[in-house]
Amino acid sequence: MSVLEGYAADPSELFKAAEAVSGVSETAINEAYAALTQGCFTFPPPATQSPSAPPPGRTPESPIRDGDMYGELGQIRVEWVNMRLSIISPEGIHSQLFENDLIRFQIYVENGYLRVAEHLVKYRAIFQQAGADMAKLMDALTQRFASYGQGKGINIDLRSFLLTGLVEVACAVITGGLSTVFKVKTIAEVATQMVGDAGKTAKDNGQETSNPIDDHPLIVDTVKQYLDAMAKIERDTASAISGLSLHLHTKVVQLEQDRRYVNRLTEVNSNMAPQFLDYAQGWRA
Secondary structure, rough: OOOOOOOOHHHHHHOOHHHHHEEEEEEHHHHHHHHHHOOOOOOOOOOOOOOOOOOOOOOOOOOOOOOOOEEOOHHHHHHHHHHHHOOHHHHHHHHHHHHHHHHHHHHHHHHHHHHHHHHHHHHHHHHHHHHHHHHHHHHHHHHHHHHOOOOOOOEEEHHHHHHHHHHHOOOOOEOOOOOOOEEEOOHHHHHHHHHHHHHHHHHOOOOOOOEEEEEOOOOHHHHHHHHHHHHHHHHHHHHHHHHHHHHHHHHHHHHHHHEEEOOOOOEEEEEOOOOOOHHHOOOOO
């Protein structure tokens, strides 16, 4: 009896789940990640430029990410202040009000980009983990064929229980600060750390499961068990990606709400980028 009896009409059934988690373009993801992890106010000055002082409210020991926000590391605020030290007039005050609102707004915009970068890492990690588990299943099935009739099952250390957990696990795409080595992590570095943290959390919560390929009397039953396990990984992957989309939407909406500001000169509440002319009303021509 053929091992694939019942699958002769559509042998691709054995590979559909694997195909579902393959085909992710590493080049496209890496290029998008690189573009998203470029900052201005959330990045320190270049190494060739010695900062004169930390931005207001920050110290050299301030964490790069304080809670849910990447903080201000750039020196532009300080440079703008120094540039208009000699301006003693209402125009100088209006300029400072504009600068404060603009910088705060831009920090929220950059946090939005960095949040998308974090979720891009999670997206890639979910597919990588699913692919790794499916590869383990394929190897185990091959071993099971080779040991048929020997009364041995095969236990597999699958990590697919991590898939949905990766959505919520915290990660940071940049590390360091003013007094330490500032670094934009590669997508692989962030993913490795994130998977490790998710695995530790899952283990602490008792979420690990046994994933055997049993020694069934008929190999066709082993194939069915293999397909069930592959299908479960595919479902978990789809659920994780769906949850990731919702998670990102929630984070971005929260940033959009939090970045709203009140123009301190006009008292207008806005979610749009500050415009200099709103602060320069009444200026002399």
